[in-house]
Amino acid sequence: MSDVxxxxxxxxxxxxxxxxxxxxxxxxxxxxxxxxxxxxxxxKSTMMRILAFLESPASGEIFYDGKRVDVANxxxxxxxxxxxxxxxxxxxxxxxxxxxxLELRGADNIESTVRDSLNMVGLDPDLFMSRQWYELSGGExxxxxxxxxxxxxxxVLLLDEPTASLDRESTxxxxxxxxxxxxxxxxxxxIVSHDQSWLEEVSDVICRFSMGTIKQ
Amino acid sequence: xxxxxVLLSTLAILTLLVAPGLVKASDFLMMATTxxxxxxxxxxxxxxxxxxxxxxELRWTxxxxxxxxxxxxxxxxxxxxxxxxxxxxxxxxxxxxxDRREVMYNDFVIIGPASDPAGVKGLPVVDALKTIAAQKAxxxxxxxxxxxxxxxxxxxxxxxxxxxxxDTWYIQTGQGMLKSITVAEERDGYIMTDRGTYIxxxxxxxxSPELKVLVEGDKTLFNQYSVLAVNPEKCKSxxxxxxxxxxxxxxxxxTQKEIANFKLLGKKxxxxxxK
Amino acid sequence: xxxxxxxxxxxxxxxFGGDPETYSAIFTTxxxxxxxxxxxxxxxxxxxxxxxxxxxxxKKFLRTFVDSMLSFPTVVxxxxxxxxxxxxxxxxxxxxxxxxxxxxxxxxxxxxPIVIAMMATAVEALDQRLKNTLLTLGAAHSQILRTxxxxxxxxxxxxxAAAYGRIVSEIGISMMVGGNIKWHTxxxxxxxxxxxxxxxxxxxxxxxxxxxIIAFAVxxxxxxxxxxxxx
Numbered sequence: 001m002s003d004v005x006x007x008x009x010x011x012x013x014x015x016x017x018x019x020x021x022x023x024x025x026x027x028x029x030x031x032x033x034x035x036x037x038x039x040x041x042x043x044k045s046t047m048m049r050i051l052a053f054l055e056s057p058a059s060g061e062i063f064y065d066g067k068r069v070d071v072a073n074x075x076x077x078x079x080x081x082x083x084x085x086x087x088x089x090x091x092x093x094x095x096x097x098x099x100x101x102l103e104l105r106g107a108d109n110i111e112s113t114v115r116d117s118l119n120m121v122g123l124d125p126d127l128f129m130s131r132q133w134y135e136l137s138g139g140e141x142x143x144x145x146x147x148x149x150x151x152x153x154x155x156v157l158l159l160d161e162p163t164a165s166l167d168r169e170s171t172x173x174x175x176x177x178x179x180x181x182x183x184x185x186x187x188x189x190x191i192v193s194h195d196q197s198w199l200e201e202v203s204d205v206i207c208r209f210s211m212g213t214i215k216q
Numbered sequence: 217x218x219x220x221x222v223l224l225s226t227l228a229i230l231t232l233l234v235a236p237g238l239v240k241a242s243d244f245l246m247m248a249t250t251x252x253x254x255x256x257x258x259x260x261x262x263x264x265x266x267x268x269x270x271x272x273e274l275r276w277t278x279x280x281x282x283x284x285x286x287x288x289x290x291x292x293x294x295x296x297x298x299x300x301x302x303x304x305x306x307x308x309x310x311x312x313x314x315d316r317r318e319v320m321y322n323d324f325v326i327i328g329p330a331s332d333p334a335g336v337k338g339l340p341v342v343d344a345l346k347t348i349a350a351q352k353a354x355x356x357x358x359x360x361x362x363x364x365x366x367x368x369x370x371x372x373x374x375x376x377x378x379x380x381x382x383d384t385w386y387i388q389t390g391q392g393m394l395k396s397i398t399v400a401e402e403r404d405g406y407i408m409t410d411r412g413t414y415i416x417x418x419x420x421x422x423x424s425p426e427l428k429v430l431v432e433g434d435k436t437l438f439n440q441y442s443v444l445a446v447n448p449e450k451c452k453s454x455x456x457x458x459x460x461x462x463x464x465x466x467x468x469x470x471t472q473k474e475i476a477n478f479k480l481l482g483k484k485x486x487x488x489x490x491k
Numbered sequence: 492x493x494x495x496x497x498x499x500x501x502x503x504x505x506x507f508g509g510d511p512e513t514y515s516a517i518f519t520t521x522x523x524x525x526x527x528x529x530x531x532x533x534x535x536x537x538x539x540x541x542x543x544x545x546x547x548x549x550k551k552f553l554r555t556f557v558d559s560m561l562s563f564p565t566v567v568x569x570x571x572x573x574x575x576x577x578x579x580x581x582x583x584x585x586x587x588x589x590x591x592x593x594x595x596x597x598x599x600x601x602x603x604p605i606v607i608a609m610m611a612t613a614v615e616a617l618d619q620r621l622k623n624t625l626l627t628l629g630a631a632h633s634q635i636l637r638t639x640x641x642x643x644x645x646x647x648x649x650x651x652a653a654a655y656g657r658i659v660s661e662i663g664i665s666m667m668v669g670g671n672i673k674w675h676t677x678x679x680x681x682x683x684x685x686x687x688x689x690x691x692x693x694x695x696x697x698x699x700x701x702x703x704i705i706a707f708a709v710x711x712x713x714x715x716x717x718x719x720x721x722x
Contacts, residue, residue: 030664054623078629088620091642093721101628134719152629246589260673277589277670278685289580292588394690416690432700453578467720 004066005030005156005188006057013046017208019044021057021212027173031190033182035199038209044123044192045084046211048160051190052082078105081154085161094136094144102154117147120180122173139170145212146174150181156188157181166196178202221437244273245352245458247287248293250363252322253441254278256412256480265474266465272458281363288313288444291451295459296444297466300363304442317352319466320475320486321440324367325414327397327430328353328406336406342375349377352385354405358396361464367439368408374436401426410439412485419481441486443467465491496694505697506704512682517701519591520678523669524659526595530600531654536647539610540640554611559606560572569667572597576668589670594678597664600653605704609653613646614639655709660702679705 006028013021021043028034028051036044049055051064053072060068081101090097098114107113115125116178121143128144136144142162149157159178163171179202181187193199199206208215253259254276260488263274279287281300287293289312296313298304299321309314325345328336334353336344348355357380358365381384387403389396393413400407407427409417418425431437443466445459465471467490475488505513574580575586576596587593591719621642625635662680669676671685679702686694 011630052627054626074629081629082623082627084620084623086620088618088624090624090638091645104629104631104634116558126591127575188719249689255685257689263673275589275672275675279670291583310709392688413690414647420690425615 003030004028005032005064006123007063007087008145009047009061009063011050011057011062013043013050013055014058019212021050022215023047026214028188028190031186031188032125032180032193032205033203034205035127035206036190036192036209037194037196037206043212044209045160046132046212048082048158048190051156052080053077054082074112077100078152079154080156080158081149082158082160083146083149083162085164087142089133089136089141089144091133093129093133094123094131095125096147097133097144101148105152112141113151114147115149117151118144120150120177121147122169122177123147137167138165139167142166143173146177150177153185154187156190158190160192161200175202196198222314223375226370240344241327243271243458244275245295245455245462246293247274247276247295247297247462248283248287249276249278249297250281250299251278252299252410252412253297256485258410258475258478258486261478262471262474270461270465272423272461274462283398285313288446291446291453294446294455295442295462296446299439299441300366301440301442304444306420308444311447314444314447314451315445315463317444317463317467318440319441319463319490320472321438322411322486323432323439324408324410324437325429326406326408326437327400327414327427328430329426329485330428332430333404335407337430339431341371341431343437344431345371345375346377348406349380349383349385352383354385354387354400354403355380356389356396356400356403356405356407357388360390360392360394364393364408364410371408371436374464386477397427405432412480415480415483423477440489494692494697497693498530499510499700501693501697502700506701512677513698513701515674516569516677516679516682516698517705520659520680520702521590522544522664522677523594523598524655525599526592527658528602528651528655529594531597531606532647532651534599535603535606535654536610536650539607539650540614540643542607543611543614544636544639554608557604557608557611563601563604565601565661565663566667567663568600569664571639572600572664573667579722582641582645588668589672591676594665594669594676597668598658598661600689601661602658605654605657606650609650610647613650615642616646617642625691645716645719652709652713654707659705659709694703 004027008023008026011021011023012019028065036047038044046055051089053069053076056072064076090100095114098117099110102110102113114129118128123140123143146162163174166174175198178189178191182189191199191203249259249464253280257273259276266272266274272412277293281298281303284296284298285307288296289307304313310318312377326336326341328334334348334351334391336347357368369379387399387405389399393409394417397407397409397413397417414429445456445463446454446455448454472488472490475486476484478484478486507667540590542550542557572593573588575582576585576593577583578588585702617639621639622635630638658663660680662684665671665676665678669678669681671677671681679698683695683698686698
């Protein structure tokens, strides 16, 4: 068993005839925290969606855990979870939002997992479990979305600008939880952020994106 | 989830309530009739008596004469009570309807301002219309091709005149009877109406209407109602036996007396004339 | 104009005096409209969902067609349904003319395009982030479909309210297919037409008030849902 989790070879992605991503060779080790930096439109978010198996590249090969990925099936997608800058909360309570991924998997002990996850992001379960989706501030909503991803305990957690438009408190709580999750569960993290100092502090490696290519 | 359960059980209950409507009771008679008989309340008066005496429930739908005859032809009803002798005959000749029996009539009247500017009071219809046209006195017509409108048009023809159309004194409203009377009132004009609507109008004005009855009693103003059965040879589903019972019941001396005694706002409206 | 004031007064007398004819019309109206809105929703919601959810050739044309159906006159729907249900019509054997299920069929046709159009618009307007969120939380395709449907539930309730409003206030179909038969198919609207034709304007207004009260009750119960739909 090698310790490489992802390997991308000659992967490109095009939108409307325009190449937005062109990665000749790129790997992510198991349990690593990889930071992605670069300007807006440099291909970071496209990269994240490809890593999350939400998009298939126009050409090239992706190897995940040593196996070539042809079609992203549900089992594969369930290993990875992506959190974006403005996540979508389902029209239901906080508790049911966090429980959603677990219910899909038919998990046991859903409630205790949900409580643990909410605690991880600094939300008191007793206060927040029964809140409705429209009763949350922006920072709280983002933390609920994060908790929903922590709850399913993915092998890979992809964070795309998770704290870009948040208050200070939420930003710190999310960063704290992100750092904790690798130590506790050995989760591999890929983080996109404009906050250079945070990236340097948290990441093992930082890759810079420019015009769709990586300059390591 | 709770809400869904509530919704589903409500639906289930309603289905149970509605379901009996799907099962057709056999002892009812479906009649198509004109709005005039339904609107006066005559049927509301007669139907319970008919049911009490024969055990047959009378259900009726009030539509225009033309549509009533069509419904008969389409086998949608069992019996008809309408007032368009010429058209009725056509459907009898076609074989769609049979057993035409005259049961009663009501009449039309020509009303106008109490001052009677054209001076038609008491004249026969033909002379009255000629006078109105000659004087170019305002005359309001429904102009909606209804049975009443057709009757009015036929009167101009009986008077031997071209039916007015674009003449400035001839006002076509395209509206119902009561609305048209209001127009006539505002224009100080004459108008032909059925007596039932006039009685209503009179009552609305607390017995002192601006427009008074000026021409009445002329035979050409009579409006003959007949009962016709849907021909069972053309319509298998038609309840011919019940239709015959209804027709006979309408013509019976007892019912004829009921018709004569029927009052709308204290005034008699229909004159029985079954032979 | 005193018939307006009289109408208000009369409405209360009819409602609280327990007038049997009025209650018969109210019951018929509620029975018919409940059946018809149910049919509209059961058929229309999935169709509207599919129309909004999937992209396919001819989708634009289909949307335009459904939108045009919104302005189909009720009298014409009534006429068409009559033509089918008439004894001489293709479905004449079922004996549905002049019955509550008969009217319900016509009214369901009236409500159907409203439900389909509003549902399709709602699903199209659903956040693009929704699908990616469900995918990244590990939903399989059938689970995505189910959750998306559930996410659109408030919009569906709005569509139902809009369709119900049109159904409960229509007259062309009730008159043409139902025949305004006393104690059987007389709805509030056909009763209003009858009373107005009789010159009983205050009675017409009174029945109109009764209809307004029903509409108010429906909208009132929907006001909370309306708020949620946009959040």
